[in-house]
Amino acid sequence: MKKIFIYALTGLFLVAFAGCKKLEDFGQTNVDPNSTTQASPSALLANTLAALSGNNPAVSTVNPAFAYDTNAGFFGQYFSETQYPDASLYTTNTSRPFTIYYSSVLYDLQNIQILNTSNNMNQVSKIVQQYIYWTITDKFGDIPYSQALKGIEFNAPAYDSQESVYKGMISTLTSAVAAFDNSGISGDIMFNGDVASWKRFANSLRMMMALQLSKRYPGATDYAATQFKAALADANGYIATNAQNAKIIYNTNFKNPLWNEYNGRKDLAESKTMTDLLTTTLGGDARQAAYGGASEAAGNVASSSIGVPYGVARVTATSFTDGNPTWARVLRGDLRLESSPYFILSAAEVTLARAEAANMGWTTEPLATVYAAGIALSHEQWGVAAPSANYLTNANVAIGAAGAAGNLKNIATQEYIAGYPNGLRAWNVYRRTGFPTLVPAPAATNSTKLIPRRYTYPSSELSTNAANVNAASAKLTGGNVQDARIWWDL
């Protein structure tokens, strides 16, 4: 009986599967119709470059902060928070991501090199990678570099010392400049495939990076000065005119980050620190007309020099903005249209860096000329009238011969102003030179009340790379705290 039943059932199954070749053969069922296995290097490059400033929701959910980093801008005091003071009160923040930049844009650039379709695409991707690494290491200190972006082979990459990160970046930039050939570049929304521009950008980055090491390597024959000079002397040149600026020109699909900043919100203001510096200390800097807008409406042409008090409690800030409706928004409305450019690295910044190098005796460039050119370039960049003679002779602007007392303060102040609104630049200038003199937030909530010197490693690192992040933290004075100084910040 039992046997018969088994036969019967077996027969049943045979019938049921008469049509199937094999039970496990599902043909094309599991082929995903929603995505492709093919990647396009140009699409990867465009994706990365579109993200180079920050706060651009159209690019990715990562919300990167490279050339536009408001937190750094709070520490550097470009900006004030108008209603919910948090970062500007130095509240401890252990959730600032940075490895997410590796898995997103840095690996997209790596992937271009892996796909290896064009030598020049590879060089471009290396240059942009160094730029991104630079922004990360200046915020955090030691970061994964030599073992980074190697896939699962190093799923918990070691942290390299900032010294080796810097040396690695500078050497990669140097070799990239030399390695360009005639191959094509596509997806280049910054320089439209112009090799000369990329070489200038790479050399300029190399100069800026070298200068950032001035506290660590002050001497004219030290590593930093040597690299600076070499980049300066490179036949391919550096960014010297505003036409050569590294910038992203946004559009309606991908909007300028400052347009996004005021798209329905108004949390961000130009700080009183900035407006005081420009209007009072420097006796009326023309750039204030561009740097502060009276309305959050894009396209509005009214300027404002009513900076919002920096680092104050919520009530103080909101009372101030209630009482001063035309408080200074970051940039005048017509300079933050959807399609306004955002500067990644400008001729003014590079030129003022050259002035600082000349002042230190790293180079023999004519200090006064270079310095004046830097200031003029910055004015030109923002479309304001050239600096007046009066302005240039202001005690807080004028400089003496190279190395003269007070030179560094005034040069650094000009670098600081020229970097606006790239918050990391402000913070870097301040940490490197100590200028302009910044007073910590009066309502600071951190226990030391000091301006942070670094970003703390995010707690997420403890989940995925605990041994390495702990080793890196152990090298810092006081551990993984925002008051600890990174390697170049003696």
Place this chain on the structure above:
Amino acid sequence: MKKLLQSLFILLFIASTAMAQDRTITGTVTSTEDKLPIPGVSVKIKGASGGSVTGADGKFSIRANNGTTLVISYIGYKTKEIAVGSSSVINAALETDANQLTEVVVTGAYGTKTSERSQVTNSQSVSGEKLNTIRSTNVNNALAGKVAGLQVRSQSAGALGRNTDVRLRGASGFGTGSGALYVVDGTILPNADDVNLDDIEDVSVLQGPAAAALLGTQAAGGAILITTKKGKSTTGSGITLNLGGLFENAYILPNYQNTYAGGNSQDLTKYTWKATDPADWKALDGKYYPNYSDDSSWGPRMVGQEYIPWYAWYPGTEYSNKTATLTPKPDNAKDFFDTGVTFNNSISYSGSGEKYNLKMTYGNQNTKGLIPGSSLIKNTLNFNSSYDLNKHFTVSANINYVKSVLNGNIDDAYSNLTTGSFSQWFHRDLDMDIMKQLRGLTVPGLQGETIYASWNHSDPTSYDPSNPKSFYAGNYWYNPYTFGDLNTKLNQRDRLYGNLSFIYKVNNDLSFTATYRKQQNTTFSENRTRTELETSATQTGLKAGYFTENTYSNRENYELLGHYTKQIKDFSLDVTAGTDIFKLQSNYVNATTKNGLSIPNLFTIGNSVDVPTVDNYRSVEKYRALLARATVGYKRLAYIDASIRNDWFSTLPSENSGVLSKSIGGSFVFSELLPKESFGWLSEAKIRGSYGEIPQALGTSSSPFGAYRFPGFSYGVNSLKFNGSLLQNTPDALVDPDIRGAVAKSSEVGLDLKFLNRRLSVSGTYWDKTETDYPRAVPVNGASGFTTILTNIGKITSHGLEFQVQGIPFNTNNFKWNVSATYANLISNKVVEVSQKYGVTRVTNVNNVWGATMPFMIHEAGYEWGQIWGNGKKRNADGVPLLDANGHFVNDPNVYFGSVLPKHTGGLQNSFTIFNMFDVAANIDYQFGGKFVSLSNMWGAYSGVTARTAGVNDKGNPIRDKVAEGGGVRVDGVDATSGQPKTYYLEAQDYYQGLYNSKTFDDYIYDLTFIKLREVSIGYRVPVKKLGIAKFVQNATFSIVARNPVLIYAKTKDFDPSEISATSGETSQLPGTRGLGFNLRIGF
């Protein structure tokens, strides 16, 4: 093919006729009560051993001689003896025995039915009647407390149309839990939303692989099997009308403070009219106003002083330019909510004849929600019939169609316009009646814009005649009524499900069933945000917009099953075997406008200012399964039950796409062996044990099965081009080429006892479950270039106890009391391992209420499933918090606050029948343990809205008073540097905002513990005979029902812990409600 079938049948005929002997008596056993056939009835010949059992259709067949007597017995019914005469057909109708607990037949996978005796697992069954005490509209809520080991996570009645969730025996997986599988008459539904409870005959809950292995992969987390009512013959016309109404009101809201008004300043400000201000405002010159633009309640003490309310500044109302008195409005949040009204009506026909049975129901649920403007209308049609074509062939159909239309902005996320405002950012002095009255109030802005009035407008100092909007528009908030009027959401759903079956009955023992099943769901949704909302705000960031989505999903099964039962001497055999072929197709298309609408209030995608976001997705997945189950019984004494199933999945790597599920169990009714004399009190005693194992496919939950997760690593493309350049991302997730599905294994042992002639039954179960090898994206350090690798990881083990008690303490003519109770103890539900291979001990980011800032839910190895970790107070070794130099707590980013799983769950159901006229039922359910995070209370404290921000300190002074004047919150702790004990007083605002600034959130973690009287029903059986209407009306019952009448106990007073909206907590919970209603049921 045809030949093959023929020979198959011939084989089977031979098989069955070979068993025939002597004279055969056949017949059907039915119940006198409902005339339905009773399966599993014992039919014996008096004095002889052996016997027969009725099949699923109540039919039996037995060999007997003339003059013998058939003893027909079944638990819960009075035993009947019938002498065998000349007729070879003996039908019997059994009368119920009200003194006994009825025997429950549990429906298992693929329509298998098991008697209580042969149950090898603790599969619990709830009758439709017990389930639907108050005519609930949600099957999950209706199950609360009625099944041991089942935890229901309900949702506020205000959250119309929201899915509820159940956990069976704790939780599994590394997500928020995989939930149960819902199977209605064999057809799988993705959730329990669309089952009309009036149609339910009973619900069986199969917990874990030991009980559900035959269902395979999708039932790894357990299954809830719903059997709907079949047509049956009745004395009347067969038509039943069921009318119900339920009225619900907001009941539980956070405890707000009612001392201080809105704004950021304790002082009112004097208004001085200036020439640029509107002329009408002159009337207000010299009067005082509070700060309006700040949306917190750190304002002045409300003592009935004269002040300028928010609405006085708007022209054109009876309140324009007039002051008012500043007084508390304690119920302003509650007053916002309407009375929710649900009408739940259905009409059904039930009938049967010799060859057919038929049941049709039309149900209509019409709910007006608590949130003004919200409604849910649901129409259900059910057709359930079978027809015997001849002796061998039966066709049956079970077709359900549900149309549901949900309107309204049902939102309880952070910053939503109802509770998100009331509990987090609000002015405690607002008068909700005036708010309602002024919902349509507008003022003209620039360029012909319309600005709707808001309580959260700017302060008069900022009035600028060239830009009136900067004053009149809402700063962060709209009038909540206005928002509801101008922001509308529609979600409509058409679901069709059911089956068509063709049954070939070879003989009484053997039958074959071919079934086609389908569950098709199409939805259409749209959200409209009117242009006026964009123009009526200064910084809500809200743009006018339109979103629309169409989704389609279709599940189809083809089943071919053989069913064989046979009684061979002392052995009974019940075998089901067959195949199940499945396909799931789903897709969606949606589009959203971006950055506003070009033409105001034209709601089309093409009218988007920027390039609209358009998205579509489609997937197909399939499985094929072979399955078999057998139960062998010996003398009603011992049973063995085994099942085996192999599935092949399209979503698994093709060389390794098959998985084998299996289970085996036994039950032993040892009371059969005990001497009746000394164990008379013990009516029945049984031990049982079982083991089961279910491997899964690649889904993150049990179903669907993870289409395209393997091989993965593919590129999408950004729908936007950057000046003509395409944008692509490299995927961040790697996929292990050896990926496979998780495996769940469970075993259980239990003891079922029945006492005192079956008036009392007690059942206890110990279970144990292990799940391993979840296909989970393991985080890898992002600096590698990837953030995750999808691989098999982890192990979670759990075990627990379940008890059920049922009894009839009283049973007299005039009073009957039925009681049942359930209790489950989740002894442990531990994450044993995450991934040793990848050095990962923590699955992060599982669920959170406020990113990583507020404590969030993760799974960490070594702890109970679903832990709340995160920012809390740093404490010394004695647990005393550390304080910084200002008296603020010091942050510890990694504080463990406990698991989200309650330890103890259960319920108590009492029902009484009084004078055969009144039926009273009261259902309580409870849970103890488990944690949740409250975002409302964090912001509510930050913004001075909740009661805790307004009390008095230990000196008896208001905590909002200046510390120098004896006020402030007392803070005790030890100094962070010296370790010495310290006491500080901090002004309330400083203290509560300090908790946020220092990220010390211990105060906002709450316990999920509650005891709740969830359902009460008092029914009156209308005496139709006495009233002389028996000719038209067979029976009529009128009931008063209450839903959630009393939250008897809860550790937190601010929320109903049974309705926490997210797994880890709440972001701004809609209120708990209590409802009162009626039902009228008339049988014609």
